[in-house]
Amino acid sequence: MSSLxxxxxxxxxxxxxTVPRSNTVQQLIAVSLDKFSINSGKYGGxxxxxxxxxxxxxxxxxxxxxxxxxxxLKTTNLAASAQQINVKLMISSDSxxxxxxxxxxxxxxxxxxxxxxxxxxxxxxxLTKPSQLGILSVTYPxxxxxxxxxxxxxxxxxxxxxxxxxxxxVDTAKLKQQEQQxxxxxxxxxxxxxxxxxxxxERAKAQKELELQKQQEQDxxxxxxxxxxxxxxxxxxxxxxxEKPSIPSSxxxxxxxxxxxxxxxxxxxxxxxxxxxVPGNSNSALYENPDExxxxxxxxAKTYQQLIQNSGKxxxxxxxxxxxxxLIRVKFPDRSILQINFVNDVDTIKLGHLVKxxxxxxxxxxxxxxxxxAGYPPQTIPLNFENNNTFLVDIPDFQSERIVLIWELSDGAxxxxxxxxxxxxxxxxxxxxxxxxxxxxxxxxELPDDAHTKTRxxxxxxxxxxxxxxxxxxxxxxxx
Numbered sequence: 001m002s003s004l005x006x007x008x009x010x011x012x013x014x015x016x017x018t019v020p021r022s023n024t025v026q027q028l029i030a031v032s033l034d035k036f037s038i039n040s041g042k043y044g045g046x047x048x049x050x051x052x053x054x055x056x057x058x059x060x061x062x063x064x065x066x067x068x069x070x071x072x073l074k075t076t077n078l079a080a081s082a083q084q085i086n087v088k089l090m091i092s093s094d095s096x097x098x099x100x101x102x103x104x105x106x107x108x109x110x111x112x113x114x115x116x117x118x119x120x121x122x123x124x125x126x127l128t129k130p131s132q133l134g135i136l137s138v139t140y141p142x143x144x145x146x147x148x149x150x151x152x153x154x155x156x157x158x159x160x161x162x163x164x165x166x167x168x169x170v171d172t173a174k175l176k177q178q179e180q181q182x183x184x185x186x187x188x189x190x191x192x193x194x195x196x197x198x199x200x201x202e203r204a205k206a207q208k209e210l211e212l213q214k215q216q217e218q219d220x221x222x223x224x225x226x227x228x229x230x231x232x233x234x235x236x237x238x239x240x241x242x243e244k245p246s247i248p249s250s251x252x253x254x255x256x257x258x259x260x261x262x263x264x265x266x267x268x269x270x271x272x273x274x275x276x277x278v279p280g281n282s283n284s285a286l287y288e289n290p291d292e293x294x295x296x297x298x299x300x301a302k303t304y305q306q307l308i309q310n311s312g313k314x315x316x317x318x319x320x321x322x323x324x325x326x327l328i329r330v331k332f333p334d335r336s337i338l339q340i341n342f343v344n345d346v347d348t349i350k351l352g353h354l355v356k357x358x359x360x361x362x363x364x365x366x367x368x369x370x371x372x373x374a375g376y377p378p379q380t381i382p383l384n385f386e387n388n389n390t391f392l393v394d395i396p397d398f399q400s401e402r403i404v405l406i407w408e409l410s411d412g413a414x415x416x417x418x419x420x421x422x423x424x425x426x427x428x429x430x431x432x433x434x435x436x437x438x439x440x441x442x443x444x445x446e447l448p449d450d451a452h453t454k455t456r457x458x459x460x461x462x463x464x465x466x467x468x469x470x471x472x473x474x475x476x477x478x479x480x
């Protein structure tokens with residue numbers, strides 16, 4: 001509210017007076033005198049609130065008055081109530097700066113008489129050109145000096161500060177404005193030249209780096225060609241094979257041919273409903289590789305040698321495509337894991353949506369008291385207004401389908417022990433032993449072979465197993 005209204009009473013007549021909130025009590029008195037048609041040149045005024053006199057120089061902001069307050073106006077004869085006022089005149093000029101002069105002036109004196117008194121006492125010239133006086137945040141031009149009395153402006157005060165300065169003429173103001181415009185244009189031109197120069201330097205630097213990179217690629221390709229010409233082709237005689245004696249099929253019982261049914265791992269269905277994994281009390285069993293996983297055949301050795309040769313060749317950079325879905329895991333200090341999936345319309349999901357989902361599952365005391373880290377080494381993701389409006393697929397740490405985030409408490413958090421999540425708000429809560437990778441690891445020995453199918457007939461058992469074993473690649477040999 002930029003203005004205040006008061007109910008001012010004078011001689012049993014009440015009128016509403018509205019003034020800006022920035023005015024002083026004396027300015028409110030002047031408006032009230034004019035409202036009641038009282039000659040402010042002969043009579044002064046005083047305002048009372050709850051029978052208490054209001055200081056005339058006090059700002060309305062500091063007068064402890066509210067809107068529609070009831071005030072009482074009382075008039076005084078200026079000639080009878082004249083008094084001496086200590087006036088501090090602050091003279092501002094471009095050549096001499098600011099100068100302060102203090103004199104006692106009669107409250108009935110006009111502003112013109114006030115300046116003339118200062119001219120006489122200090123032997124200075126003030127009225128040589130257009131000027132203005134600033135009294136209680138109000139400016140009075142020089143053409144109003146002779147008709148305005150000091151007492152009607154400041155009221156019943158003993159001290160007042162008046163600011164005096166010369167007003168610029170039209171030509172001077174126009175010249176100063178032109179100088180400012182020229183200065184702005186010059187600064188803008190210099191800034192544009194600096195930006196153009198920086199762009200040219202960056203362009204030249206990028207061109208130089210590109211030429212250097214092309215030269216390095218050519219040198220690397222030439223070096224690889226020379227190495228391939230000098231390296232002899234591997235022969236099969238280098239690799240020695242060890243054949244095992246075949247076991248007659250007649251010695252094999254039917255019970256030994258029938259093998260255990262392979263474990264069929266079912267990939268869990270991906271849903272957008274949050275899933276929580278809490279730490280379990282039992283430790284998962286470790287899987288030990290059987291001896292068969294460490295046997296290598298001739299074909300496996302050739303494949304392995306070919307992999308080593310191909311690993312030295314330069315490959316084309318893979319084009320990174322934006323993920324079509326996001327499977328996000330948030331790890332908490334108490335070893336709890338929160339699974340949040342975004343399956344549909346991933347390109348419209350923003351970081352703020354993810355933060356909102358996490359906040360909705362946290363206990364109230366931990367909201368706005370945590371940080372989220374991603375990547376390796378882990379770096380804090382800023383959770384500010386600008387970053388929250390960024391799409392997840394546009395953030396470098398969210399360029400893959402599966403993402404792991406680390407949730408940490410920030411400084412000033414109420415507690416660091418946990419639990420941090422409200423399990424009552426999560427429909428599906430499991431233990432850490434139900435994690436898909438833990439379930440798969442616990443049944444690792446029961447998984448089917450990828451390179452062959454086991455034979456169950458008694459007549460072909462030994463022969464089929466021998467043939468398939470020659471083509472088998474061990475589980476520890478991973479292809480890239």
